[in-house]
Amino acid sequence: METGKRTKVKELLNSTAYGSEVTVKGWVRTFRNNQFIAVNDGSTINNIQAVVDFANTDEALLKRLTTGAAISITGELIESLGKGQKVEVKVKQLEILGDSDAEKFPLQPKKHSLEFLREIAHLRFRTNTFNAVFKVRHALAFAVHQFFNERGFVYLHTPIITASDAEGAGEMFRVTTLDFNNTPRTEGGDVDYKQDFFGRSTNLTVSGQLEGELAAMALGEIYTFGPTFRAENSNTTRHLAEFWMIEPEVAFADLGDNMQLAEDLLKYVIAHAIKNCADELEFLKNRLLEEEKLKPQDERSELDLMAKLNFCLDNNFERLTYTEAIEILRNSNPNKKKKFKYLIDSWGADLQSEHERYLVEKHFKKPVILTDYPKDIKSFYMRMNDDGKTVAAMDILFPGIGEIVGGSQREERLNLLEKRMGEMHIPAEELYWYLDTRRFGTAPHAGFGLGFERLVLFVTGMTNIRDVIPFPRAPKTAEF
Ligand code: 4AD
Ligand code: MG
Numbered sequence: 001m002e003t004g005k006r007t008k009v010k011e012l013l014n015s016t017a018y019g020s021e022v023t024v025k026g027w028v029r030t031f032r033n034n035q036f037i038a039v040n041d042g043s044t045i046n047n048i049q050a051v052v053d054f055a056n057t058d059e060a061l062l063k064r065l066t067t068g069a070a071i072s073i074t075g076e077l078i079e080s081l082g083k084g085q086k087v088e089v090k091v092k093q094l095e096i097l098g099d100s101d102a103e104k105f106p107l108q109p110k111k112h113s114l115e116f117l118r119e120i121a122h123l124r125f126r127t128n129t130f131n132a133v134f135k136v137r138h139a140l141a142f143a144v145h146q147f148f149n150e151r152g153f154v155y156l157h158t159p160i161i162t163a164s165d166a167e168g169a170g171e172m173f174r175v176t177t178l179d180f181n182n183t184p185r186t187e188g189g190d191v192d193y194k195q196d197f198f199g200r201s202t203n204l205t206v207s208g209q210l211e212g213e214l215a216a217m218a219l220g221e222i223y224t225f226g227p228t229f230r231a232e233n234s235n236t237t238r239h240l241a242e243f244w245m246i247e248p249e250v251a252f253a254d255l256g257d258n259m260q261l262a263e264d265l266l267k268y269v270i271a272h273a274i275k276n277c278a279d280e281l282e283f284l285k286n287r288l289l290e291e292e293k294l295k296p297q298d299e300r301s302e303l304d305l306m307a308k309l310n311f312c313l314d315n316n317f318e319r320l321t322y323t324e325a326i327e328i329l330r331n332s333n334p335n336k337k338k339k340f341k342y343l344i345d346s347w348g349a350d351l352q353s354e355h356e357r358y359l360v361e362k363h364f365k366k367p368v369i370l371t372d373y374p375k376d377i378k379s380f381y382m383r384m385n386d387d388g389k390t391v392a393a394m395d396i397l398f399p400g401i402g403e404i405v406g407g408s409q410r411e412e413r414l415n416l417l418e419k420r421m422g423e424m425h426i427p428a429e430e431l432y433w434y435l436d437t438r439r440f441g442t443a444p445h446a447g448f449g450l451g452f453e454r455l456v457l458f459v460t461g462m463t464n465i466r467d468v469i470p471f472p473r474a475p476k477t478a479e480f
Contacts, residue, residue: 006072010043012087015077023074024048024089025097027126030109031065037091039071045128045135045283049080049088061094067109068100068126114467121471121480129287132280133468136273137456141225143272144246144452147265148223153248156215156222158208163200164434166210168380168426171232172203173241204229207449208247209381210434213410216249216445217437223248225452233475237464238353238402240453242473249447255383255392255409258446259369262396262405263317265450266367270309273459281306281459288461301400305461308399317367317396323347325370328363329355350377356395356402368397380424382408384416394448401458407448414438 006025007015026041026048034054038047050073054062065071074093080086106120107127117124124130145155161175177197178184184192193201208224215222224247231241248261274281285305292300303311329335329344334354342352351370360368372390375382382391396405411417417438421428428435456468466472471480 008043009039009041009046009048012048012077012089013044013046013085015087017077018079018087020077021074021092022077022089023072024050025072026070028065028067028069028071028100030067031062034062037065037071037073039073040131042131045131045279049082049085050075050091051088052091052094057091057094061096064096064099066100066102066105068102068105068107069096070098070100071095072097114464118466118472125470128283130467132277132283132287133456133460133462134470135280136277136284136460137468139273139276140269140456140459141452143269144223144225144265146272147268148248151221153221153223154215154219156208156212156219156224158205158211158224158226160205160227161198161202162205162211163198163202164210164431165203166205166207168424169206169232171230172206173229173231175202175204206230207245209249209447209449210431212247212249212447213434213437213445216251216447217441217443220251221248235475237466238454238457240465240469240472240474243465243469244452246450246452247447249445251443251445253409253446254444255371255394255446258407258409258448259317259319259371259394259396262394262407262448262450263369266396266405266455267313269455270459271313274306274309274313281309284460284462291463308461309459312367312398315366317369318364319369319371321372322351322370322374322390323372325351325355325359325368328359332358332363334358348374348376353402356397357400360397360399360402365399367399370395370397375420378408380420380426381410381417383411384420392446398454398458400463401454403451404454404458405448405450407446409444409446412438412442412444414442 005023007022009024009026012022012024024039024041026039029038029040029047031037035052037050037052039050040047072095073089073091075089075091077087078090080088107123117127125134148155165172184195186192205228207228208226212222212224226244227242228245229242232239250257250261288305326344326347334340335344340354344355371394372385373393374389375384375391378391378393382393384391392409394407395403398404411420414435418428453465453468457465460468462468466474
């Protein structure tokens, strides 16, 4: 360790260079007995203890050692006699870099509720929980890129502003520079988007898939990983208006290849997190155990966080068709006893999250891949099966989460795709560029979308999606 240069807490906690002089910079978590400062610099959720010789330190300076203050300490690294830590720093020089008024600083050294922390989301990074969550989020993002890079996929940057609705669901945020108070109109009285910035009506992308398909039909294997936007008014613990999605697209692949790719990806990134985020996951596991103690016994999970993650790695995901799932649900206890909010009585019904969770958490007790959904509850681009009723779709359902992945084999046959677009009122002329992939050298291909925040939810054991993205965007929520 170089003298005078800042050493990160993470490094110091693993050091045995007793007697050497070190400099630590960080924020005060607590200051006890006028003597012990717990310093955190973000490099780890663990703090280093710095011990002040209070008899020989200016009292006014000691008073400024309040929770949240930024400090710089130089001193000797010594073996700690206290329990819970191997090393500590005997302070020689102490400098306050930034004061933090104890009366006004909203974070006190005690447990705050996640709801409260959401209201002060600009400060919540300073808690152990959010330090751990965002470290795990980082590790998962890194692992996603590593996974695809190892397999020769090209990372494709698809546009954020688009003129198309990739999902055909109409849940888009409009992008415009038109003046609301003086909107240009066509002769017919409609808003004249020809005069808008892009000369057409544009919106924030709901998915990079359509552009991804264009590239896959030349590069072979691509993936996107970027923000996507949905103006759906879903105030749930699983939905965001702005979320990150990973969308691979693979030429010459069918639904079976697609399912295998998704299962491999999920297992790879979860294994990476287990390997690289041991401290964070241990902390989050204990956090969850504490939280679950507040629940009645029968609502607590059978497995703790680590056991749940390992279980997911050790077991093959259960694969079954939508039709098989409907049979299971129809004959299930909650359906017979009318416990489901939406009762399953006939084939064709869309599955609600209560049904997905029943299949995963109660019936199979492991991740499930459902395939071959009725065409009417899925998007226009999915490949029609020979029965003419179902499409080659797949959704992966995870315990505690519900749908984490949605994907399909794509309809590569031009005539069938055009027919389906017509039936679903998707404007084929506007999507001429998409249809060109089917006109020139069409080939079977498949892909899926993995909701990144739902993945982070699963791995961290957090329960609200707003707590796994730094700045959540949801209905009436865009303050920070
Ligand atoms: O099922 P979705 O809508 O599929 C697509 O967008 C396809 N274009 C994907 C593809 O085939 N390339 O979304 C995919 C995943 C969902 O399974 C879910 O995990 C996540 O994205 N997701 C959301 N996550 C957070 N908030 C929302 N509002 C989400 N909507 C979808
Ligand atoms: Mg879906």
